[in-house]
Amino acid sequence: MKAVVVLFPGSNREGDAVRALEMATGKKPQIVWHAETELPAGTDLVLLPGGFSYGDYLRCGAIAGRAAIMDAVRAHAARGGLVLGICNGFQILCEGGLLPGVLMRNKDLRFICKMQHLRVERADTVFTRAYSKNQIIKVAIAHGEGNYEADEETIKRLEGDGRVAFRYCDAQGVVGGFANPNGSTNDIAGIYSDKRNVLGMMPHPENLIDPLVGGIDGAGLFKSLVAA
Amino acid sequence: MKARVTVTLKTGVLDPQGKAIEGALKSFGIAGVDSVRQGKVFDIELSTQDRAQAEVLLKAACEKLLANTVVENYRVEIV
Numbered sequence: 001m002k003a004v005v006v007l008f009p010g011s012n013r014e015g016d017a018v019r020a021l022e023m024a025t026g027k028k029p030q031i032v033w034h035a036e037t038e039l040p041a042g043t044d045l046v047l048l049p050g051g052f053s054y055g056d057y058l059r060c061g062a063i064a065g066r067a068a069i070m071d072a073v074r075a076h077a078a079r080g081g082l083v084l085g086i087c088n089g090f091q092i093l094c095e096g097g098l099l100p101g102v103l104m105r106n107k108d109l110r111f112i113c114k115m116q117h118l119r120v121e122r123a124d125t126v127f128t129r130a131y132s133k134n135q136i137i138k139v140a141i142a143h144g145e146g147n148y149e150a151d152e153e154t155i156k157r158l159e160g161d162g163r164v165a166f167r168y169c170d171a172q173g174v175v176g177g178f179a180n181p182n183g184s185t186n187d188i189a190g191i192y193s194d195k196r197n198v199l200g201m202m203p204h205p206e207n208l209i210d211p212l213v214g215g216i217d218g219a220g221l222f223k224s225l226v227a228a
Numbered sequence: 229m230k231a232r233v234t235v236t237l238k239t240g241v242l243d244p245q246g247k248a249i250e251g252a253l254k255s256f257g258i259a260g261v262d263s264v265r266q267g268k269v270f271d272i273e274l275s276t277q278d279r280a281q282a283e284v285l286l287k288a289a290c291e292k293l294l295a296n297t298v299v300e301n302y303r304v305e306i307v
Contacts (some may be wrong), residue, residue, distance in 0.1 A: 058293070058294070059296055062293065062296065063293070066292065095296065099299075101298065102296055102298045102299050104241070104242065104244075104299065105244050105245060106244070107242065107244055108244070108246055109244050109245065127288060147242075149241065149242070149298075149299060150298065151298070183242070183244075
């Protein structure tokens, strides 16, 4: 598993992403600068980390989604290569046309930074096979624009094709209602591309890989990738 | 040549910022406000003097970056 982490001006979670990937793969992933036009040869996984690329100017992820490296990331995804976008990375994937929909301002307008439970919708993908179906995991969320919105037809297609990766739930696994932190349609916390080789998610699994910080529920995602 | 691009949220897209502003206006006692939707304005200076060319260029700018057409509409005015 050769992983790379793309660095945009304003990314700030690349260190956490590198640490999680290194823990899982045993190798330090290469950092790739956004102005590059090619990914390193033999790249299996591209991780777009969290942060505030370009200061969230215009719209979150809008400018990064059109950065030079993104043509290479789109080509990589089209070939079936793996792409994981976390938080701002998810926003970048939506703005860059790799995933449908958009992340809007949280419904209560607040930046939310807290622990959050998620339900793993399926455990047969390359990103989630170390989990079990409907497993409840506890990870961190930290975002101001995590309210997933798409037109009705897109939501129907995502649901019908089993492309919802994670949903917000409470500790008992009850989805929706007060467990939805940001107003996301259908409590969506993460979605897959049609071939399930691209995953975008608002929560931060890379921050929950060490018991020292309160849990290791995020580690399963990185373990899943390594089994590839 | 100067142009103004206005980007607004499509009808039906939740606009919590607009709602908050609407609530504030109402709380300030400004009567008669039914609803507020927040948008963005871009004032752009162009090197071309050709109107048709400017329109093509501005449309490309909107489609490529200025608006996210999933949730936003745009309007171009050459001023």
